[in-house]
Amino acid sequence: MSFGALILLFVGSALINNFILSRFLGICAFLGVSRRLDTALGMGAAVVFVMTCSALISWAIQRYLLTPFKLQFLEYVIFILVIATFVQLLEMVIKKYSPSLYEAFGIYLPLITTNCSILGVALLVAGSSYNLLQTLVFAVGSGLGWTLAIVMMAGLREELDFADVPLSLQGSSLSLLIAAIMSLAFAGFAGVVPNL
Amino acid sequence: MWASIGLSAVAMGVLAIAFALLLVWASRTFAVKNDPRIEMLTNLLPGANCGACGFSGCSGFAKAAAEGKAPADGCRAGGPSVAAKVAEVLGVKASGFKRQVAHVFCSGTEALAKRSADYEGWEDCRAADLVGGGGKDCAFGCLGLGTCVKSCLFGALSMGPDGLPIVDTERCTGCGICAQVCPRGVIQLVDADRRTFVNCVSPAPGKLVRQVCSAGCIACNICQRTCETGAIHVVDNLAIINPDACTACGKCAAKCPTHVIECLGPQEEAEPLAAGQAVQ
Known part of the structure; x- marks a missing residue:
C-alpha cells in the first residue's frame, strides 16, 4: 500500500464518502448537537477519538475471532458491545486523567454510544480487506469528515439565529433542508477520483 | 447448526465477561474520589440553577x-x-441568613409618568434602553416592557395594570436575576423586613423630575426634616433611607408631596401596598 493510496483513502472517507452527507449515518447527533459551533467541535473531537479506537478494536476482533471461527453474523452484536464498553472505559480514563477534557466532552461522550456512524465504520472495516494501517487512516478520515460536516452545519445554524426565517420553516424543517443541500454539494465529489 | 450456536454463545459469553471484567477493573483503577x-x-439545593x-x-x-x-x-x-x-x-454554624426580596424602585405608572414617544421595537427593556430609552420621558424609570417578569424563574413577578412590575414577596427568593437584567437598575434586592422605600431612582434635579413624572423624588428635603430618627438623607437629588435607623412610623410617606415614599407600617402583618402607592 503506497503512501498515495493512503492519501486517497483518507480523502475518500472524509469527503467523497462523507459519513453524514453521503452515507447518511450519524444524522441524529448531526442535527441534535449542531446548534453551537463550540459544542459541535467538541462532539466532533469525541467522535474522531471513539471512531478510531473502536474501529481498530473491531478490526482486531473481526480478524482474530470472528473470521477464524466463522462467526461473522455476530458482528453487529459484538461491535455494539465493543463500542459500548469502549466508551465507558474511555469515560473513566478521561475523568481520571483529564477532568477538564471530561467537562468539555460532557454528555457527548456517552451519546456517542448511540451514534450509528461509529458502528458504521466498524462494519465497513469488517466488510473490507483493510490492514491495520488502512483501518486507522479510514477511521480517522471518516471521523474528520463527520466533524467537518457537523461544524459546517453548526456555523450555518449560528448564522441563522440572525435571519428572518418564515414560520413554517423554523426549526428542524430548515435544518433538514440545509442538510439536504449540503448533501447535494457533497454528491459533487463523487466520481472525482474513479473507484472511490 | 448446533455447533455454530454453541460457538457463538461461548464467544459472546466470553467477550461479555471479558469486557465486564475490564470495566470492573477500570472502574476501580480509574476511580475518582468525589466528596460525598x-x-x-x-x-x-432547590435545583433551579438560577x-x-x-x-x-x-x-x-x-x-x-x-x-x-x-x-x-x-x-x-x-x-x-x-x-x-x-x-x-x-459541619459549620449557620450564619444569620437575611432573606432578601426584589423591590421595584419606580412609581412612574402609565398615568403618572409622562410619555412623549411610542416604542415599537423588540419587547425587551434592554433593547428599548439601547434605542433612545423607550417611550417614557424619564431616563431613569421603569421601561415597563417586562424583561424582569420574563427573567424570573420562580413566577414571583407580574406586570401590573399600571405598567409597573409587581413583586410577589411570598414567591420571591431573592436570587437577583431581575435586578441583573433590569437595564435601569429599577429593581433592587432589599431585606425582606424593610418597611419604607423611596420608589424612585432618578438622580435628576427636582425641576427636571417634575417635568417628566408626577411621582418622582424631587429632592425637596421634606422627608429629611420630618424624620425623627434621622434615617433619611437626600443624596444626589434622591432621598435615601437607612433601613437600620428607620422605625417605619410612616410620617415621611405622609408628608411626601409626590407620594413617592412607600411605608408598609411598623408591623409585619401590615397590609402590603401595591408598588407606587403611598400611605397618606
Whole structure:
C-alpha cells in the first residue's frame, strides 16, 4: 500500500464518502448537537477519538475471532458491545486523567454510544480487506469528515439565529433542508477520483 | 447448526465477561474520589440553577461549598431553611441568613409618568434602553416592557395594570436575576423586613423630575426634616433611607408631596401596598 493510496483513502472517507452527507449515518447527533459551533467541535473531537479506537478494536476482533471461527453474523452484536464498553472505559480514563477534557466532552461522550456512524465504520472495516494501517487512516478520515460536516452545519445554524426565517420553516424543517443541500454539494465529489 | 450456536454463545459469553471484567477493573483503577458531601448538597439545593450564588448552577455551588469556597448561606433561592441544612452537612454554624426580596424602585405608572414617544421595537427593556430609552420621558424609570417578569424563574413577578412590575414577596427568593437584567437598575434586592422605600431612582434635579413624572423624588428635603430618627438623607437629588435607623412610623410617606415614599407600617402583618402607592 503506497503512501498515495493512503492519501486517497483518507480523502475518500472524509469527503467523497462523507459519513453524514453521503452515507447518511450519524444524522441524529448531526442535527441534535449542531446548534453551537463550540459544542459541535467538541462532539466532533469525541467522535474522531471513539471512531478510531473502536474501529481498530473491531478490526482486531473481526480478524482474530470472528473470521477464524466463522462467526461473522455476530458482528453487529459484538461491535455494539465493543463500542459500548469502549466508551465507558474511555469515560473513566478521561475523568481520571483529564477532568477538564471530561467537562468539555460532557454528555457527548456517552451519546456517542448511540451514534450509528461509529458502528458504521466498524462494519465497513469488517466488510473490507483493510490492514491495520488502512483501518486507522479510514477511521480517522471518516471521523474528520463527520466533524467537518457537523461544524459546517453548526456555523450555518449560528448564522441563522440572525435571519428572518418564515414560520413554517423554523426549526428542524430548515435544518433538514440545509442538510439536504449540503448533501447535494457533497454528491459533487463523487466520481472525482474513479473507484472511490 | 448446533455447533455454530454453541460457538457463538461461548464467544459472546466470553467477550461479555471479558469486557465486564475490564470495566470492573477500570472502574476501580480509574476511580475518582468525589466528596460525598457534594452529592448530598446537590440534593438539598432547590435545583433551579438560577446562578444567584455566582456559581454555574446548583451543582457548581455544591462543589464550591464542599471545598469551602462558598459560604453555607450562599444559596439565595433556598433561603434560611436550605442554608441551615447546607451548614449542617458542612459541619459549620449557620450564619444569620437575611432573606432578601426584589423591590421595584419606580412609581412612574402609565398615568403618572409622562410619555412623549411610542416604542415599537423588540419587547425587551434592554433593547428599548439601547434605542433612545423607550417611550417614557424619564431616563431613569421603569421601561415597563417586562424583561424582569420574563427573567424570573420562580413566577414571583407580574406586570401590573399600571405598567409597573409587581413583586410577589411570598414567591420571591431573592436570587437577583431581575435586578441583573433590569437595564435601569429599577429593581433592587432589599431585606425582606424593610418597611419604607423611596420608589424612585432618578438622580435628576427636582425641576427636571417634575417635568417628566408626577411621582418622582424631587429632592425637596421634606422627608429629611420630618424624620425623627434621622434615617433619611437626600443624596444626589434622591432621598435615601437607612433601613437600620428607620422605625417605619410612616410620617415621611405622609408628608411626601409626590407620594413617592412607600411605608408598609411598623408591623409585619401590615397590609402590603401595591408598588407606587403611598400611605397618606
